[in-house]
Amino acid sequence: MKVAIHQPHYFPWLGYLNKMSNVDKFILLDDVQLTDSSNMFRNQLLTLNGSQKYITIPFIKNGYMQKSYNQLEINPLIDWQKLHSNFIKENYRKAPFFNEVWEKIKIIFEKKYFLLSDVTIDTILLLKDIFNISTEILMQSKLEYPSDSKKNQLVLDLCIAVKSNYYLSGKGAKKYMELNPFTEKGIVVEFQNFNMAEYPQFSNKNQFIPGLSVLDMLFNIGIDESIVIFNKQK
Template sequence: MKLAIMQPYFFPYIGYFQLMHAVDEFIVYDNIQFTKKGWINRNRILVNGADSYIGIPLKKDSDYLNVVDRYLADVWPEEQKSLLNRLTGSYRKAPHFESVFPLIKEIIQSEERNLFGFLLSSLVKVKNHIGITTPLIVSSSLAIDHALRSEEKVMALCKARNAQVYMNPIGGVELYSKESFRGDGIELQFLKADNIQYPQFSNEFVPFLSIIDVLMFNSQERVRDFLNQYTLQ
């Protein structure tokens, strides 16, 4: 059984969904500390030929809380309108705007105010739209010692699901040791997305943008093709 474990991200890039598609089960961390500089509540879209950040405003709270303990700010209903207007302005002339925008709008206008609940729901809706059938599992639902950290927690989750293979994005090469995993009977693999490119109007291609960008410029069939364009190390 192949397993991947990731933080919940806000409309993540295509590599996130490649990883989800490549495994038999995909664990989403809810009991992991929120990080300001990561991709949990922000991402990048194309605006006038360049990348630009979008995000979800959060209620002010301790920086040490877990993702599941954070909530969207009270101004989010007003911010929704602004975000949808930005997306419309950026992508209304994209070839698949008419079929994709209703999905994005439904996700953004969700009444869920818990950050994790909002992100999990958005991941489910996007994966279903693309055609990914991998089940998502919430990390805290598994019976392990959740005080564990880093590699030890990953291996505990792998054992809890009887995983023989653990897949991680290529960025984890410096974090995890194949030898350590092998000692516990688990094969560690790293997924590296190919150099996926597609027309973005007449602009020079801007890589690694949100899945929103991928969906706006590519058919569902083409996006499904992208899911298999990676190498394993």
């Protein structure tokens, strides 16, 4: 049984969904600390002039390093949903498939949220449905494993917890991942091999900009064509 493990991301990029679609079970790390440099609370889209810009969910930072990701509260003093929806409308309303995609995602900006993890996980589940991904989603916080597990050992223990014999890792982990403990437990480790396919970006007349939230792709080429590209890269 194949498994992949990842932190929840806010409207993740296509490579994230590719990883999810190539396994039987996808474990979301909702019981770890937030990483400031990650997309666990933000992601990038394009402005009308073709420049990259983060849209960020504000969370209460007081003591956040002592809390798990699934305990982090959204800052109620900032109307992030209005800010994000306005940004998307201002910069993508002229995109070829804006209306089609907006109807699918606007619920994220209408629903009441209190926890950061609830937002990011909802965006992942929404995209999972759009791309017809059948993979089972599991929450780290719902699994039984040694509570002191960290880093490499945490990944191994989560694989053991779900009785997986195959772990699909991000290719960036090649630099530091210790493979021997997995081999000793009979778990095969493979590294994701994904290269972002180029597509037209209506606001960008220069070189293609990869790595953006998959929303950019959806707005530019639509759901059907995005699914075609997605399925070709599995």
